[in-house]
Structure formats: C-alpha cells, structure tokens
Amino acid sequence: MQVSDSSSRILAGLLEARTGQQLTMSRRWRIETALAALLRERGIPTLDELITILVMGREPSLALLNNETYFFRDRSPFDLLQKVALPKLVQRRQQTKRISIWSAGCSTGQEAYSLAMLFAEEPVKWAGWTIDILGSDVSECVVRRAREGTYSQFEVQRGLGINQMIRWFEETDNGWRAVEPLRRMVRFQVHNLLEPAPHPGKFDIVLCRNVLLYLNGERRAQVFDRMADAMAPDGSLMLGAGETVIGQTRRFWADPDSRGLYRPIEENEHPQIALGA
Ligand SMILES: C[S@@+](CC[C@H](N)C(=O)[O-])C[C@H]1O[C@@H](n2cnc3c(N)ncnc32)[C@H](O)[C@@H]1O
Secondary structure, eight states: OOOHHHHHHHHHHHHHHHHBBBBOOTTTTTHHHHHHHHHHTOOOOOOOHHHHHHTTTTOOOOTTTTOOOOEEEEEEHHIIIIIIIIIHHHHHHHOOEEEEEEEETTTHHHHHHHHEEEEEHHHHTTTEEEEEEEEESSSSHHHHHHHTEEEEEHHSSSSOHHHHHHHHEEEEEEEEEHHHHHTTTTEEOOOTTOOOOOOOEEEEEEEESSTTTBBBBHHHHHHHHHHHHHHHHHHHHETTOOOOOTTOOOOEETTTTTTTEEEEETTTTHHHHHHHH
C-alpha cells in the first residue's frame, strides 16, 4: 500500500484532533503497517475510502495509536508502589480502608492487571480493604480486549514469571485468560484524556505511563490539569520511564520522599511549591 504525503498528513491530523497524539515525520512509517492490517480486517478496499470513513467519524478504531504494553512494564515502578506508595496509603486510609487507582491509557490492560496482582498476592494484608482499579483508554478496541483479559502466549509471558502466569491466568481456546478473581478487581472504560476525568474523580494513585509522549505541550498541560483535579490531595502520579512533569505543568511537583512519584497541587496553591519541583 502506497501512502501519499497528503494521505499521511490527513491521517496524522485526524489522530491528533481526536487524541492529542502527534504522529511526527519519524513515526509515519507506522501508517503503512498499522493500516494495512485494518483495511484487510474491515474489508475496506483503499486508503482513500478509509480516510472518507474517518473524516465522517464512523471509524473509531484509532489504529495508528501505539498500544505497546506488557505486564509489570519496567518493573521498578511497581516495586516503588508496593514498597513506598502503598505502605503510606495504608497508614492514611485506615478510616476508609479504600484505595482508588487509575491506569490512564491502559492499552490492552496489562498495567491494570499487574496492579491487581500486587494486591491479590497479599490477601491477608488487604483483607477488609476495597481496592478499586480503573483502566481507561481512548481506543474502544483495546478496552474491549482489556475487559476480556485474554492474552496470547507471547503476551502473557512478557513480564510474568511462570508461577504468576499459572496462578493468575487459565488456558482457554483463545489464549490465556485472567482468572475471575483478578478480573473482578479491575474495571475498564473508554475515556479520552483530553476530556474530564472519569468517575470517581478522587484517585489515590494515577499511572499515566508512555501516553503523553506525543502530545504537544499545551495538550499535555491540559491533561496534567485534569489529572490533578481528579486526584486526592495526598495522591501520587506515576509517569513512564523518561517522562516528567518538570517544566510541563504547575499542577504537580516531584515527591521529595519518593523519586518517580509526583504529588498534585491545588490550582491556587503557592506557585513556588510547583516551581521547586
Ligand atoms: C504505549 S501505550 C501505554 C500503555 C501502558 N500505559 C504502558 O505503559 O504499558 C499508550 C496508550 O495510550 C492510549 N492513548 C493515546 N492517546 C490517548 C488519549 N488522548 N486518551 C486516552 N488514551 C490515550 C493509546 O490508545 C495507547 O493504548
């Protein structure tokens, strides 16, 4: 399939308008690979026809988004949550015994299920607690897959040891499916980060990893605003490796006690706190 300059410009423009994600020139090679499969799958004969469908707004598959993910991606963030952020929350939430976590831009759900495993592997410690884990993504088709919780042999092995795989996944005709107790801990919804945050709106921990990389500065700042508004004042934000809030927003500052976590700042709080990050 030949992708002309004008088609690639239109497609990149549509993607950015809908999700904020910029398809820079160096990433335009994705167009050919991502769309060839989509055209085949949907029986759409030509790229021009696909563009018409997209412009008419009838095709929500957003096939150009980068959905790369795997279980316990980069490992150390999950250790940080388990060893630093969660013990602090346990102390602070003794009254309510409720912890709310949002995996924003969760793709096919591995991040949310990894979080669920952290809790499920310590049943005694978390007995009596309500743990709400929400995974959200702008792309309907990845959310559908996340809800289903079924992964190929390759996907389930990426990031999981054999014991974890056998304990938390069962083999089915379609692949490895997260066991029901794990699926019950996680809920998924379609949500665009450019829009107001999903319910319940006061999350204790927000993970937004490897999502904001290709947003322009203005849109990224908007997303940080929305996330700060959606968090408990003592909540923590975690970004992907190499991502930071520094120089991007005044609504978060680097937690001095926990490298890799960011704390929200109220809209009108003293700006020096933000700049001190
Ligand atoms: C590279 S994946 C990262 C998945 C996971 N957070 C991780 O780090 O493994 C990025 C995800 O962000 C989603 N995404 C991109 N723009 C978005 C937006 N505006 N709102 C919500 N999700 C978005 C994409 O659909 C994709 O599934």
